[in-house]
Amino acid sequence: MSKYIGVLYGISVGTGDPELITVKGLRLLQQVSVIAFPAGINHQQGLAEQIISPWLSPQQQKLPLTFPYVQDEAKLQQAWQQAAIDVWAYLEQGLDVAFACEGDVSFYSTFTYLAQALLQAYPQVIIKTVPGVCSPMAVAAVLGIPLTLRSQRLAILPALYTVAELEEVLTWADVVVLLKVSSVYNRVWTILQRLNLLDKAWIVERATQPEEKIYRDLGDRPHLSLSYFSLLIVQVTHS
Ligand SMILES: C[S@@+](CC[C@H](N)C(=O)[O-])C[C@H]1O[C@@H](n2cnc3c(N)ncnc32)[C@H](O)[C@@H]1O
Structure with a gap:
């Protein structure tokens, strides 16, 4: 046996x-x-x-x-x-x-x-x-927004290796999710500011945890000290 x-x-x-x-x-x-x-x-x-x-x-x-x-x-x-x-x-x-x-x-x-x-x-x-609930889904629920709608294209970047990479993705994706944003936040903020996207971006830190924090107005926040468990979502509108 x-x-x-x-x-x-x-x-x-x-x-x-x-x-x-x-x-x-x-x-x-x-x-x-x-x-x-x-x-x-x-x-x-x-x-x-x-x-x-x-x-x-x-x-x-x-x-x-x-x-x-x-x-x-x-x-x-x-x-x-x-x-x-x-x-x-x-x-x-x-x-x-x-x-x-x-x-x-x-x-x-x-x-x-x-x-x-x-x-x-x-x-x-x-x-x-x-399977279970992953962070982009949890963050959308915390923000009370749909992650994607209709034919929207979603891009998820696990980490930002180059600025050019984010800029390229922002040319075609309708919704961009950035994981591990804490270590590159300043660089991301500069790109979003240049592309006029700061008012379409949110960060959620420690989503669904007791210490959960939502950052909605990034325009006056070029510097943030964020936990590793932070995620940024940008809703890009392409015409
Ligand atoms: C190595 S990935 C792990 C992803 C995880 N397996 C998931 O399903 O979400 C770690 C990244 O996921 C994101 N993340 C995971 N949990 C999170 C939470 N509760 N709130 C916000 N972001 C979270 C952060 O961007 C973090 O840097």
Whole structure:
């Protein structure tokens, strides 16, 4: 008889409000005995762990996984491989593991790298994912606006690498979403000012969390000190 191998579930837990977890995600989070999540920094809880903590029981095994915030590819690979080893130790014992992912698991998520590292090292691994609320959807709800309408074209930039990139996108997209805007806000503000788009832009910081903040009037805000969890939306009108 072949040995039972546990299943790794990638669970989208939404953007902050614990009630944004789907019914399926919650059921799995409460049913699985090992709960993994990205470890917080400086001994503080990470966001995914904070979101799920009201739903967990003390009996469930917690498995914080360390993913360093660095650009160095070798260090990242090493961290993903280590995380894969740590998760596999439970799966091979026949225990299921649920990995809690902030926002949606398929939307610019660390979970993908963990899944790739596991598949590479242990091709027999079984991985299932549960979709959820990602940050652009949550931000649209917070602002009370539709993200897109009719034939509008939506562009999502995961980070701004060059100013030219944003300028080019603004020539064709009707709605532009910028993730990780905190580190490039000044440059983005200058471009939006030049293109007369500041009154069509919003920033939401920590959407659906207790510290949520909305910035609607960017015209007199060339400098803002923003959390990493901030997103900018611009509604561009093309005639
Ligand atoms: C690596 S991406 C992760 C995206 C996430 N998986 C999702 O589904 O939204 C991180 C970026 O998502 C955006 N983000 C995630 N959660 C957010 C929140 N609650 N409020 C505002 N922006 C958020 C920020 O732009 C942040 O820099």
